[in-house]
Amino acid sequence: MRFSRAYIPTTKESPKDAQLPSHIYLSRAGFVAQVASGLYNFLPLGKRVLRKIETIINEEMAACGALEVDLSFVTPAELWQESGRIEKFGKELLRFRDRKDNLFVLGPTHEEMMVSIVRNRITSYKQLPLNVYQVKTKFRDEARPRFGLMRAREFVMKDGYSFHATTEDLDREFDAMEAAYKRILERLGLTFRIVEADSGAIGGTGSKELMVLASSGEDTLAVCDTCEYGANVEAARRSPRVVIPEAPEATFAKFKTPNIKSIEDLSNFFHVDPYYTLKAVVLRAVYEEGSEPVCFFIRGCDELQEVKARNSVGAIDLVDISEAELAEIGLVPGFIGALDQDKIRFVMDNDTRNATSMICGANEADYHFVGVDLSVMGDVPFADLVAVAIGDGCPHCEGKLLHTKGIEVGHIFKLGTVYSAPLKAEFLDENGRSQPFIMGTYGMGVSRLVAAVIEQHHDEKGCIWTHTTAPYMVNVMVSNIKEEAHLAYAEELYATLGTHKIEAILDDRKERFGFKMSDAELIGFPFTVIVGKELNNGHVQILVRATSEMITVDADKVMEKLTELIG
């Protein structure tokens, strides 16, 4: 490609709306242009990057035997009514009617459509397993699109679905997909972590997220400093505490604790570690129909993890509750305890099971119990409710957990029969019995990956593309095109790169040196060959974008050097 004939509208100023580096540089360097909230046009450079990522995905999917399909973007609303997701998705589903007044939605994801294409066609266990996928535009009418390509309404996603006769076979495929996704991200040159994720309300038996590590990531991860373990904080686990604070000596008693409401006050009042106090967090659990207040009991030294809490009671949402509402139930904030608790539904954290020497509220203003043995609680609901903190022990090894930020670029999920059962997508097993397909789903955000690469690889000058994602590997820059010998040399080098199948662009624009250099750095070609006054001494220079290193090489040895650098 000749730069003079390309369409690469670079700008010196950032669009005022851009906040993230990826948004700023992808806009400034002319990869994408915003159309409306959450909608972007991909300009020639952006399209090239998108296609490179797609190609790598396709290659890895082919290696796993997954089959590419392409489903209609416009989907009949009936399918969504059948699965019950038309209500669940709500306003995120963009709906419209055709000329015959039939209702359609723009596909936000394609579980229903995928199930529909195999339903009544795959009818025997002998035809299983099957893994089909597509790389396709999706549309979700997000309440608040933001961060450029990171959270757009229209975006490109690879979504794959596998169908199995047994859960063992699903497990095998799930592992194969995890390995394939790992290879894809490795090939893209990204630093990432595969983490355990919250399976959420949808259930299923396993869910993992692929997180590109970047400070601007929207998700917080707990990762082990020693082993591979990592999890979204919504699902992170920790090892049992190894250092247990010394237990206070106390026999069971009711104690007057005037106006001692917070864990901190309580801990100071009794001179005990918060570990031995019982924290009560009351929230209103919201369900499909109605809501109810629920109390979550955890150790005073811990924090409640709301997603875990929500899952423990099967709620759609947890919302704050007012003191007035608490008073109505007959609870006194600051003095809520678990013993003889009959006023409210409650869940205990696993770590409070059989706890002794505890201090907890007496369910009466200004009184706490001390020396409480929670093993007397008997048969009450327990669940993992606590947020993993920095420094907690890894559940798999001796390491410590750290927090880091990640961009979710992939999510793989064992669905089981969540969709196949309601959609009546069934096959006959070996015994001739009708069974719903056991399914897995594997998503990867292709357009989000474009942004993720830049979030992880940029500097104050602009983009730094990895070798596999760069729109062009080499930029041959002619410092001054009026120098005929320089231009001729560059033309020849450009042609040679072409014969060696190295993607190159020739910057033959009638611009000054500084202007072209700034563009080269902003766009982020991995290598820029500077053909200029050094050529008079028989040399050219190669700018290595990632390191800003300027390598001077003999003019007739450039190809060798480039080949070596590209690797």
Next chain:
RNA sequence: CGGGGCGUAGCUCAGUAUGGUUAGAGUACUUGCUUUGGGAGCAAGGGGCCGGAGGUUCGAGUCCUCUCGCCCCGACCA
């Protein structure tokens, strides 16, 4: 969906508190000359329904009402 902010040249923004000739700057663009290793200089140009609609006024970019759009914080995000 709650709270806040912003819409003026392709882009980034002044101007709006206190209404008053022909609406500005920088940048980008066009033409000419000079310059040519880090976003060049001089000169001359083109480019605007001041987001839209209604109102107040002799007169509205500026005041009032209503709308539409975009951004930020939060809620939400299989």
